[in-house]
Amino acid sequence: MSAIEISGLTKEYGDLTAVDDLDLTVDDGEVFGFLGPNGAGKSTTINMLLDFTRPTAGSATVLGYDAQAESDSISPRVGVLPEGFDIYPRLSGRRHIEFAAKTKAADDDPEAILRRVGLSADDADRPAGDYSKGMRQRLATGMALVGDPDLLIMDEPSTGLDPHGIREMQDLVRSEAERGTTVFFSSHILEHVEAVCDRVGVLNEGRLVAVDTIDGLREEIGGGATMTLTLADGTAEAREVAGSVPGVTEVTASGRTLECTITDPAAKAEVVTALAGAGTTIEDVRIEEVSLESLFTALTNGDEADAAGDAEGIGAGGPETETEVAR
């Protein structure tokens, strides 16, 4: 059974089509990244899955139940971390979990839930108003985990978190996935999704423009990598050797540094082997995959031909760069 099955789902607000004929399947046990710029229709889709908003057309099932006709069967089995959730500043963490358990008629041990989201017994007794943003996020996730949901829906869970908080949130998603929970994770920041998701769906102006793994998407737009080698000495011969490897489209040399543009992943190891075979001593190797920013532009700005061209020419961005999806 699929955790989520969406078919022709459409939501119109007057003249605006917020979600346009969406077809999407999220497998059981999968961590699925629902990606798109602000206003793409992510929250509207989530709201239809949870029957907070009625579709103009189409249908969806969640955990095998019809999202509209059988929402009462869905809600006890789904945990939701809403976008822009709020805590009650004067209530302790423990009281928040107790409150969620009461609402869901669940009998979870608040201590166990709080431990699961990384909040200590001391934290549990403190007013949540004293919590950092990351702790509040973990508390809200803890509330979503009450009742041991089969599906966890997180709407922009990384908003406002610092890098440490983002890593904590990602660890939490991973550990829930390991317990077998399906996670539907919406975000407008590509790197946050990439770090935890098995697959991503990219939504743009209400339409699904891609569904794949991040690697699959990279390949689709002709993504390559830039390989930078630091050599022990001069580069004139080395440049020629690297340039002769199939799958290397361009080599630039500067001082002891060689920069190779790679279109075939296998070429990376072959460049190293060829250089070593020619007697070149390699001191360092750095590889940057095609920037996620260019990947995103390719998917959300429409013109695929241009975008693929951009992607080929850009090796920057790098793994540490945060790529916001912007229109």
Ligand SMILES: Nc1ncnc2c1ncn2[C@@H]1O[C@H](COP(=O)(O)OP(=O)(O)OP(=O)(O)O)[C@@H](O)[C@H]1O
């Ligand atoms: N109740 C509403 N009435 C009218 N328009 C709406 C309503 N809710 C959403 N929209 C519009 O639908 C479009 C999709 O909004 P939605 O909130 O689903 O996007 P999103 O991808 O979740 O973006 P964000 O990350 O900014 O929340 C936007 O243009 C938004 O202004």
